Amino acid sequence: MENSGTTNWETAVLDGGPADGVRTCVTDRPRVIQVTYPCQVDGPEDGPRAEALYVYRRDYGVTTEPLRYGFDMASP
Known part of the structure; x- marks a missing residue:
């Protein structure tokens, strides 16, 4: 991935x-x-609110778009 001073989105x-x-x-x-x-x-x-936080980890075996992020079962 080349960076020429502009943002490269994938x-x-x-x-x-x-x-x-x-x-x-x-x-x-x-x-x-x-x-x-x-x-x-x-x-x-209108009381307190809560949000669950889920984590997805990158699959390093996928090197071209679309990149893949797998669900981390340990979260939340």
Whole structure:
């Protein structure tokens, strides 16, 4: 991947977990992508909110687009 002073975007696809099949754009091929998902909590609607954090790790065997990021079962 060449960097000529401009941002080079690449397509990535998430595999497994709650964001299975989602496509996104990344720069610099990050090792992990974090996905948050709102969680239902008990109490009034305007009360505290919570989000689950899910981690997707890059599959280094995939070197061309779309890059692949697999769901990390240890998260959240």
